[in-house]
Amino acid sequence: MMRKIIHIDMDCFYAAIEQRDDPDLANMPVAVGGSPDGRGVVSTCNYAARRFGVHSAMPAAQARRLCPELIFVKTNMVKYKAESTKIREIFHRYTELVEPLSLDEAYLDVTDSPHCHGSATWIAQSICKDIADETRLTASAGVATTKFLAKVASDWNKPNGIKVVLPEEQMSFIDQLPVKKLYGVGKVMTAKLESMDIFDCKELRQVELNVLIKKFGKTGKYLYDLCRGVDKRQVKPRSDRKSLSVETTFSENLSEWQDCENTLHRLISNLSRRLGKTDKIEKIRKVYVKVKSEKFEIHSAESISIGLDIPLLVRLLKRLREQYPEPIRLMGIGVRFPQTPPKDQYQQIDIPF
Numbered sequence: 398m399m400r401k402i403i404h405i406d407m408d409c410f411y412a413a414i415e416q417r418d419d420p421d422l423a424n425m426p427v428a429v430g431g432s433p434d435g436r437g438v439v440s441t442c443n444y445a446a447r448r449f450g451v452h453s454a455m456p457a458a459q460a461r462r463l464c465p466e467l468i469f470v471k472t473n474m475v476k477y478k479a480e481s482t483k484i485r486e487i488f489h490r491y492t493e494l495v496e497p498l499s500l501d502e503a504y505l506d507v508t509d510s511p512h513c514h515g516s517a518t519w520i521a522q523s524i525c526k527d528i529a530d531e532t533r534l535t536a537s538a539g540v541a542t543t544k545f546l547a548k549v550a551s552d553w554n555k556p557n558g559i560k561v562v563l564p565e566e567q568m569s570f571i572d573q574l575p576v577k578k579l580y581g582v583g584k585v586m587t588a589k590l591e592s593m594d595i596f597d598c599k600e601l602r603q604v605e606l607n608v609l610i611k612k613f614g615k616t617g618k619y620l621y622d623l624c625r626g627v628d629k630r631q632v633k634p635r636s637d638r639k640s641l642s643v644e645t646t647f648s649e650n651l652s653e654w655q656d657c658e659n660t661l662h663r664l665i666s667n668l669s670r671r672l673g674k675t676d677k678i679e680k681i682r683k684v685y686v687k688v689k690s691e692k693f694e695i696h697s698a699e700s701i702s703i704g705l706d707i708p709l710l711v712r713l714l715k716r717l718r719e720q721y722p723e724p725i726r727l728m729g730i731g732v733r734f735p736q737t738p739p740k741d742q743y744q745q746i747d748i749p750f
Contacts (some may be wrong), residue, residue: 402506404502404547405525405551406536408555409443410477412429412442415427424460426446426466427442427470428443440472490527494507522559525557537556537557537558538550545579546626556651557560568674575596576595576596581619601624604621609621640734643667644727664714664728681704686714688727690725700713
């Protein structure tokens with residue numbers, strides 16, 4: 398069956414909202430996040446800042462060094478969530494099959510949508526126009542037959558652009574993609590593939606299935622399918638939350654166990670309050686602790702748990718501190734919930750792309 402998937406990605410969402418609301422920020426490099434005078438981190442930045450090499454998750458102090466004129470704006474999640482709600486309401490005008498990935502991006506399945514004469518391309522254009530008219534923000538869109546291709550395409554003509562991958566163009570589009578563009582392929586997998594002289598999807602497709610499976614196990618079959626455009630993941634509206642977490646970055650690195658344990662208990666208290674609002678405490682199946690060292694190395698420990706097991710979280714933290722005793726700049730804890738496999742919700746139809 399040919400599906401029609403749209404991936405919408407807002408352009409520099411947080412920074413764009415701040416620039417829209419403050420005319421003094423027009424044409425200036427802007428970063429949203431913590432202060433460069435402390436231990437702040439960049440949440441996002443606009444394209445003017447990106448030209449200097451600034452990017453999200455970068456320490457704010459480093460961003461300031463790269464771009465001395467960079468203007469920092471404190472994060473305002475209440476405002477961003479309100480804008481996100483408006484944008485999701487626009488999505489739902491066109492289809493109920495909306496899968497939010499974050500505040501600023503989502504997948505939409507418009508296979509059955511009657512809007513715009515059933516054209517996914519026209520629907521994407523109409524959604525982006527509605528967003529611009531009603532929020533004065535811009536979005537980029539990718540249109541394709543799979544989630545993987547739609548997400549890649551949405552980044553193709555940023556900012557404020559649309560890329561459509563027609564079914565007959567799918568393989569030629571995939572062939573030019575570096576392997577790192579494949580969904581789920583990170584730095585480690587990219588390095589392994591490049592060590593085999595595989596740099597793009599066209600080269601990957603020349604490798605036999607048994608070779609990939611021997612080298613990568615089940616992931617080999619996944620790579621084999623994806624470079625051929627096979628992606629059966631469906632758009633899952635109102636999908637259940639997979640996990641819930643809280644974390645904190647310290648103004649000064651922590652080394653002493655008592656300080657670490659005190660912080661852990663504060664995080665547990667915060668997480669308990671959030672869990673209480675979701676009625677999911679009894680559904681917890683795993684807990685985990687993570688720390689980030691002063692060298693920005695991330696370490697984590699995870700264990701099966703029925704409910705929020707506080708003594709278990711303490712033991713996990715002790716294990717991390719014993720294995721990685723260096724000072725830490727960040728600590729986080731989280732829980733994971735069981736996932737129910739989605740049911741097939743699509744039927745064969747015959748509507749032009």
